[in-house]
Amino acid sequence: MEANTDRIDSFRALALQVTCHAVNQARDRTEARSLMQQTIKRLGQQIAASIAFIGFDCRLIVLPEYFLTGFPMGESLASWAQKACLEMAGAEYEALGQIAQKNQIFLAGNAYEIDRNFPGLYFQTCFVLDPSGSIVLRYRRLNSMFAPTPHDVWDKYLDCYGLDGVFPVAKTAIGNLAALASEEILYPEVARCLALRGAEIFLHSTSEVYGKERSPKEAAKISRAVENMAYIVSANTAGIANIPIPIASADGGSKIIDYRGIVLAETGSGESMAAFAEIDLEALRRYRRRPGLNNLLSRQRLELYAESYRQSHFYPANTMLEGEVDRKHFIQTQRETIERLAKLGII
Template structure:
């Protein structure tokens, strides 16, 4: 982990910016998709500038929704989606987003499909954080995905390239220790806990999910992840996805910020909105974490109780994409075999 910044900011404002995703599925090739992505970035630049003007210059962290530049694949093969919609790790899109972060002196977080030269032919869904100097200070690859490659699918090689700290990265910055959780991974408590064990204080949650009056499992999970890890959570949802056959408002609304007690500090309804902004008080968070008592759940963890159960259990297998090219049916077939095996063992 990085050494903690000496120029610490005690408190600042964060924004979960709820914006419409303009999908690139209808683009015929990379050139057309890149043009659409640049239009989205240009629109974001104006929205971010206007939001900061309203909130104030102490807005130092902005979180964008899941795959905000591209939408998600709708039947495209892995290879075609990688070619058309995945970003290069040092590509023009990151450079353009970096200029926005520099201009406004903010940490800008988001989520995109990304290529990695260490894994030709694959892409990963990547959460990133760009610092005020324009450089990427955090790159987290989604570990649980139904229909996309993950580091776990090429596990041995991924560990050789990045190590375990690269699987669970925490960026120690002037605005606190930042970590990312991708979309439905909010339902996997082990991910947030692994990040908290590495010092995470603020979870950045880029998502694209159904929002409604009834609290969904993901809504309950957001509160749980904040409480059990004593961390802030900034969750940015899409304001719908356009340019696909799916009704555009299917994933629209509910961006929010929760504090380390699970209290919702700000929340927006549907549509494009900058209403989900709130103060992040690092001094209060750290004081809360260092106070003995019933609510200090981190200090009361007895991790040795669980290690054997985890180490002896094998569910979804690693390395299934290490030496073979696959299509999207691979993920369903693998899951079905896991279900059958767990049923035979009497686990489910």
């Protein structure tokens, strides 16, 4: 993607913590789409009010994981795709784009999405809409326990989108944006591959347990910021409504972390716009260009690790090239991987 020369060096970002209203109980696609549009209407009001409070230099808003739909709970791949997955140029993106355009913001979020190149499947997709309402970044989650990923159709996905489509970085007026989905904060390789392509701000849409004690994900957020010398804007759900799981199971802790690993803003539980902070790109870029012990990016010796990765084969690629499979496929593939690695003495 071409760099945007109309640069904004300092602005405010918001990790907007909102309740996810799940569509699992919707009777059909029409009802599910109606629920999504209600969510979008509600978000439009919340975003406008949040900007009015924070200030009109709020140029980036990140929404939680699967904020329009919740996650599948037993639905087959085909059923979830039909009910809950967005089309790549569908009405939901258009409506969200209108919010971005009206408020002159970059709007990031996460949704389930179908792709005509891969019939029978869907991908969990992180997206960024720019102030014109256009999608400037589309990242498909690469590590998922119970959903298809580009790695499951690896050869064909590379043919369609190339490696830069697997690890996209959008060079925008508010910096180089990249996305991480939910638990992918625990996979340092994903963030590092994006940093190698210039990522300065990681947009982390998540839906996770939050508590007083620091969880592995909380530790990982600090680590990803420090080791990649990048901002992290992490938006969690304020609970998930309309499913059997208690609503507040994934609620709270949206935050913004700077390139030194310092938490600039954090909110508790419930719907909140309290997790906002200044993004100072000039300071980040000075920090990245300053020689010294803390400049971890410039000290990377990538050749040391390349051969070990090349020789290692853990979770297999291309296991879903034939399209839809039974949901048992995911756990069965993991079991087979664990057995193989155990026989090799790796785990």
